[in-house]
Amino acid sequence: MENLLTRYRNVSILVGVLFAQILGLAIQVRRVKENESTLLIRVWTVTAITPLEKGIVGLESGMGNLWHNYLYLRGVRKENRELKEEIQQLRLNEVRISEDAQQAHRLQVLLGFKEQYLSKTVAAQVIGSGGSDRSRVVFIDKGEDAKLLAEMPVITADGIVGKVVRVFAHSAQVLLVNDENSGAGAILEKSRLQGILKGTPVGGLILDKVMSDEQIQPGDRVLTSGGDGIFPKGMPVGTVTQVSKGKDSFLNIRIKPAADLSKLEEVLVITKQEEKEPAVADAGNERASDILSRRLPSVPDQPPAAPAHSGAVAPKTNATTALPSASTAAHSFAGAQPASLAGSATTAPKLSAPKTAVPNPRATQPPANVPVSAPSTTENPGNGQTVVKTITDDATTSVPVKPIVKSPASSANPQSKPTQPESDQQ
Amino acid sequence: MPITYTSGEQIEVYRFNLPITVLVPLLALFLQAFLSWKLPFFSIFDLPLLVVIFFAVARRSQVGGMLTGSIIGLLQDSLTQLPLGVYGIANTVVGYGASSLGVRLDVENAGARFLVTLFFFAVHEIVYFSVARGLVRLDLRWNWPHEIAAAFANAVLAVLLFAMLDRFKQRT
Structure with a gap:
């Protein structure tokens, strides 16, 4: 036996090394199902490699910033102008979405749903x-130093990316959703069908376990369902690109990820999610109209000594300064005014609606903090009405404004603020 | 044909100093991890495998070759989420095989290096797939066009890389 080992010494060593590795593999495969701890060799390797990666990424980022922020500024003015316009649009959208959220919030209270909040995220750089x-x-450049833990979801602004699988001192390993060992609960936005999001061996993304008798079209959006306990509900996953019959009466649904997984730069790790019952006090006692009315242009406090009839004077300067973005002011005075305000504001000035078409009143409601970016003028044509001229996207729009009629109650109380303007119900 | 049969005495055995022995595999691992992220097509290459083949063939020591392969393979495994040993086993086999070949054949010229890399890339893939599917139960699919393209790409890269690494060789 000894002679045999001596004679085949190299082969014996090879068999020994292979056997040791196979044994190690078997132990690890068993441990994965239990509670896996990070092996020391992984820590060493990652500790040796990641500082170099961090350094190069930092250097690259620094050079890029130097070039883009100080040297290459061509087209920045134009871009700035476009961005400002975009901000205006986004602010308008924000109001609409905010109102939808408030409505949803109230419905959730009614239905007793639990809400998930992304209460804390950590921004990290892929290295x-x-x-x-x-x-x-x-690998990302944040680890235990940023209090990251395994199983924390990783996202970008576009959609989900993956989850943290191993955490090291100053870095962490993130398993992408398109890895074949990855899985997440997903739901189709339109049909609300649920399935399991899985990676494929070639790096694709599929939605599994959806019955083949369901109608799913390419282009349908896929969101997280929250059923996996990792990703928050409602985050974008991607869009359906291909639907075909799969095996076992399930559909084979291919998904194009919303986040570009091959060009990840910065990501967000969700470090804390809170789930709580929506408090009734948060929104339950507040009507959507009340929320909206706060955003409407308001009439400032009247001086206490003002005579009762002074309320008949239209708020000339106020109407000008308090107007929101000129492009939407006409809409906000008329079309966007919620119907419920009519009942709540007894002393409000009457505003008659402009003749311009308002496609979606909610969408055009400006927030209170929208700056006045285009001139609006207030005129009194002499017939007791004040006309607020605003410049809309298409043309100048004149909005006839009825004079303010103050009630005795409001004039008697100097502390009470004038109420919001009210639009006519058209 | 560039591959010539020679006796053990006729083949030169090289050694490398310690910094090169340590830094070259680490650099290969770093470049593999970094460039695969920056340039996704780069993941078709396997720099750590090429380094294993180079060291094994140059040293012409079977034990040295298999240990080099084993260590580099385990380090490569450390960067993945898979259990340690999948690359380790594959690279151990390649290291042993390449050093065994180096003992018998003179594989110092470009043509020989191209063919040797082509052959050992195939060996590596077969062992990797066997271990991954058989022991770790990974659902890997053998994709012929991809494997052939990868084998040729790695063989071409090996010719260039080995020529660069030749500068660090020291005669014993």
């Missing part, structure tokens, strides 16, 4: 990958 096309992982 490297696993280096293999069979293992779709990336």
Whole structure:
């Protein structure tokens, strides 16, 4: 036996090394199902590799910033102008979405739903990958130092990215959603069908376990369902690109990820999610109209000594300064005014609606903090009405404004603020 | 044909100093991880495998070759989310095989290096797939066009890389 080992010494060593590794593999595969701890060799390797990656990414980022922020400024003015316009639009959208959220909030209170809040996120920079096309992982530059833990979801502004699988001192390993070992609960936005999001061996993304008798079209959006306990509900996952019959009466649904998983730069790690019952006091006692009315242009406090009839004077300067964005002011005075205000504001000035078409009153409601970006003028044509001229997208729109009629109650109380203007119900 | 059969005495055995022995595999691992993220097509290459083949063939020591392969493979595994040993086993086999070949054949020229890399890339993939599917139960699919393209790409890169690494060789 000894002679045999001596004679085949190299082969014996090879068999020994292979056996040790196979044994190690078997132990690890068993441990994965239990509670896996990070092996020391992983810590060493990652500790050796990631500082170099961080350094290069930092250097690259610094050079990029130097070039883009100080040297290459061509087209910045134009871009700035476009961005300002975009901000205006986004602010308008924000109001609409805010109102929808408030409505949803109230409905959730009614139905007793639990809400999930992304109460804390950590921004991280991707610094490297696993280096293999069979293992779709990336490394980020935050780890235990940023209080990251395994199983924390990783997202971008576009959609979900993956989850943290291992955390090291100053870095963490993130398993991408398109890895074949990855899985997440997902739901189709339109049909509300639920399935399991899985990666494929070639790095694709599929939605599994959806019955083949369901109608799903390419282009349908897929969101997280929250059923996996990792990703918050309602986050974008991607869009359906291909639907075909799969095996076992399930559909084979291919998904294009919303986040570009091959070009990840910055990501957000959700470190804390709160789930709580929506408090009735938060929104339950507040009507959507009340929320909206706060955003409407308001009439400032009247001086206490003002005579009762002074209320008949239209708020000339106020109407000008308090107007929101000129492009939407006409809409906000008329079309956007909620019907419920009519009942609540007994002393409000009457505003008659402009003749311009208002496609979606909610969408055009400006927030209170929208700056006045275009001139609006207030005129009194002499017939007791004040006309507020605003410049809309298409043309100048004249909005006839009826004079303010103050009630005795409001004039008697100097502390009470004048109420919001009220639009006529058209 | 560039591959020539020679006796053990006729083949030169090289050694490398310690910094090169440590830094070259680490650099290969770093570049593999970093460039695969920056340039996704780069993941078709396997720099750590090429380094294993280079060291194994140059040292012409079977034990040295298998240990080099084993260590580099385990380090490569450390960067993935898979259990340690999948790359480790594959690279151990390649390290042993390449050093065994190096003992018998003179593989110092470009043509020989191209063919040797082509052959050992195939060996590596077969072992990797066997271990991944058989022991770790990974659902890997063998994709012929991809494997052939990867083998040729790695063989071409090996010719260039080995020529660069030749500068660090020291005669024993």
